[in-house]
Amino acid sequence: MTETPAIEGWFTTGSEPALLGSGCTECGNIAFPPERDFCRNPACAGEAFEVRELSRRGTVWSYTDAQYQPPPPYIATSDPYEPFALAAVELPEGLVVLGQLAGGFGVADVKVGSPVELVVETIYTDEVGPRTMWKWLPTESSEARASDRGDSSGQGPATSKGESA
Amino acid sequence: MSTEVAIAGVGMHPWGKWGHSFVKYGVAAARAALDDAGIPWADVELVVGGETVRNGYGGYVAGSTFAQALGWNGARVATSYAACATGAQALDTARSRILAGQCDVALVVGADTTPKGFLAPNAGERWDDPDWLRFRLMGMTNPGYFALYARRRMDLYGATQEDFAQVKVKNARHGLNNPYARYRKEVSAADVLNSAIVSDPLHLLDICATSDGGAAVVLTSMDYARKHGLGQGDAGPVRLRAISTVTPTFPQAVIDMPLFSTESTHLTGEPQRTFKESIADAAYEEAGLGPEDVDVAEVYDLSTALELDWIEDIGLCKRGEAEQLLRAGDTTVGGRIPVNPSGGLACFGEAVPAQALAQVCELTWQLRGQAEGRQVEGARVGITANQGLFGHGSSVIVSV
Numbered sequence: 001m002t003e004t005p006a007i008e009g010w011f012t013t014g015s016e017p018a019l020l021g022s023g024c025t026e027c028g029n030i031a032f033p034p035e036r037d038f039c040r041n042p043a044c045a046g047e048a049f050e051v052r053e054l055s056r057r058g059t060v061w062s063y064t065d066a067q068y069q070p071p072p073p074y075i076a077t078s079d080p081y082e083p084f085a086l087a088a089v090e091l092p093e094g095l096v097v098l099g100q101l102a103g104g105f106g107v108a109d110v111k112v113g114s115p116v117e118l119v120v121e122t123i124y125t126d127e128v129g130p131r132t133m134w135k136w137l138p139t140e141s142s143e144a145r146a147s148d149r150g151d152s153s154g155q156g157p158a159t160s161k162g163e164s165a
Numbered sequence: 166m167s168t169e170v171a172i173a174g175v176g177m178h179p180w181g182k183w184g185h186s187f188v189k190y191g192v193a194a195a196r197a198a199l200d201d202a203g204i205p206w207a208d209v210e211l212v213v214g215g216e217t218v219r220n221g222y223g224g225y226v227a228g229s230t231f232a233q234a235l236g237w238n239g240a241r242v243a244t245s246y247a248a249c250a251t252g253a254q255a256l257d258t259a260r261s262r263i264l265a266g267q268c269d270v271a272l273v274v275g276a277d278t279t280p281k282g283f284l285a286p287n288a289g290e291r292w293d294d295p296d297w298l299r300f301r302l303m304g305m306t307n308p309g310y311f312a313l314y315a316r317r318r319m320d321l322y323g324a325t326q327e328d329f330a331q332v333k334v335k336n337a338r339h340g341l342n343n344p345y346a347r348y349r350k351e352v353s354a355a356d357v358l359n360s361a362i363v364s365d366p367l368h369l370l371d372i373c374a375t376s377d378g379g380a381a382v383v384l385t386s387m388d389y390a391r392k393h394g395l396g397q398g399d400a401g402p403v404r405l406r407a408i409s410t411v412t413p414t415f416p417q418a419v420i421d422m423p424l425f426s427t428e429s430t431h432l433t434g435e436p437q438r439t440f441k442e443s444i445a446d447a448a449y450e451e452a453g454l455g456p457e458d459v460d461v462a463e464v465y466d467l468s469t470a471l472e473l474d475w476i477e478d479i480g481l482c483k484r485g486e487a488e489q490l491l492r493a494g495d496t497t498v499g500g501r502i503p504v505n506p507s508g509g510l511a512c513f514g515e516a517v518p519a520q521a522l523a524q525v526c527e528l529t530w531q532l533r534g535q536a537e538g539r540q541v542e543g544a545r546v547g548i549t550a551n552q553g554l555f556g557h558g559s560s561v562i563v564s565v
């Protein structure tokens with residue numbers, strides 16, 4: 001079955017996936033999720049935007065995980081629930097974007113400042129088929145983990161559950 | 166022209182999980198505040214209600230709901246919603262009308278009944294609502310955001326989970342003797358560290374609960390207070406010196422609940438200060454005071470680690486130094502600059518529209534010397550701080 005993004009128009013798929021931000025045609029302000037209505041810049045009254053692919057690589061601003069299954073509308077990837085990690089990532093465009101860490105990676109795999117790269121993974125399946133979402137893949141000092149985490153669609157368990165768990 | 170008004174009376178309904186309507190808590194708090202002020206309900210000229218958005222119709226019309234429950238007295242009415250800053254915005258509305266000379270006595274009330282279990286978005290698919298989308302697409306919960314801030318403190322400033330636990334230990338001790346606190350029990354660092362991790366690095370006991378509760382404040386003009394001899398002897402009443410309810414300044418460069426991202430800094434460069442810093446700055450500027458004047462602070466400890474962030478945001482120490490204050494006992498009652506002598510959200514749990522008013526109630530008792538069992542000796546200036554969803558935040562400064 002064809003995989004489709006869980007939300008339309010926020011990211012591209014394929015071998016080099018990227019977030020789709022917006023660029024204000026008046027002042028050039030970059031925003032993500034893509035701005036549709038009003039430019040955020042208080043010095044600009046722009047209401048027209050062009051699609052702008054954001055950098056695929058950034059550095060971790062901070063990170064955490066979800067040890068308990070979040071309430072709906074979250075849809076668990078697996079049953080029983082497997083914890084996943086999240087990171088807020090600074091991009092060269094000057095903004096920080098949240099996302100889960102790629103499957104199989106946990107909080108022990110990153111630090112503030114760690115480099116990460118955008119990947120796309122399946123997060124759930126609905127009546128349309130498998131649904132994908134962007135995630136952040138740690139790219140440094142995690143090569144060993146990357147090689148043993150198996151399937152790159154990545155739905156494995158987080159490798160760490162917090163330092164004092 | 167004076168920009169001060171008098172805090173004539175304060176009152177609260179104890180926080181808990183009582184299962185009653187929010188109106189009951191609000192009315193109890195209002196009656197307590199009016200008794201405290203010695204002002205009859207019939208003399209109140211303006212009622213401002215802090216509304217909640219989780220309790221349906223009644224919550225949306227909070228001002229008139231409280232006015233009707235107290236018995237229609239013809240007072241004017243207003244209602245505020247500003248997330249966690251709701252109470253401060255309601256106070257600001259009351260203060261404005263008093264300072265404009267349009268009334269002398271105003272009653273401000275906030276109360277909430279919280280749902281059972283997790284705070285989660287309302288039912289239904291809402292693909293244009295970031296608060297819904299963050300759960301659906303990322304499983305990002307409120308503690309998830311608190312945990313991002315906490316982890317950043319650890320990696321940048323060397324904070325430890327033990328430090329976070331010590332904030333809980335301190336606040337639990339502060340709240341022991343507070344009759345309005347929901348949790349009045351000593352907590353050890355081991356209790357915190359042995360509780361389950363919710364969102365790394367935060368444990369269950371690092372994160373505040375949600376509660377039922379109500380708080381009320383009676384404000385009067387300074388003239389009215391003088392004429393009626395309000396306050397304690399020569400000292401007069403506690404004075405409201407500043408209310409800051411500023412919104413963020415573009416670009417909002419710190420990731421904020423419930424959003425996916427920050428605003429980009431590429432047009433402007435890094436902003437000089439964060440939104441939370443600007444909230445307190447505006448209060449200091451309005452009061453003509455600075456952090457060095459503050460004797461006691463009530464800040465929004467949604468998580469233990471967030472209390473440490475706030476201590477820096479309101480200027481009590483430099484960025485990255487809050488752990489040193491904590492470890493030295495400076496922020497404990499009896500220390501140099503006590504923080505959350507009420508016990509904070511750690512002992513109360515959050516009752517959103519009441520919480521900013523509860524902070525003001527506590528500071529009023531502190532400045533009057535009535536905070537039995539948790540008194541900050543000789544406190545003359547106090548500050549509150551909080552931040553909520555959608556660009557809301559507030560800081561209130563009071564003094565004797």
Ligand SMILES: [Zn+2]
Nearest residue numbers: 024027039044
């Ligand atoms: Zn623009």
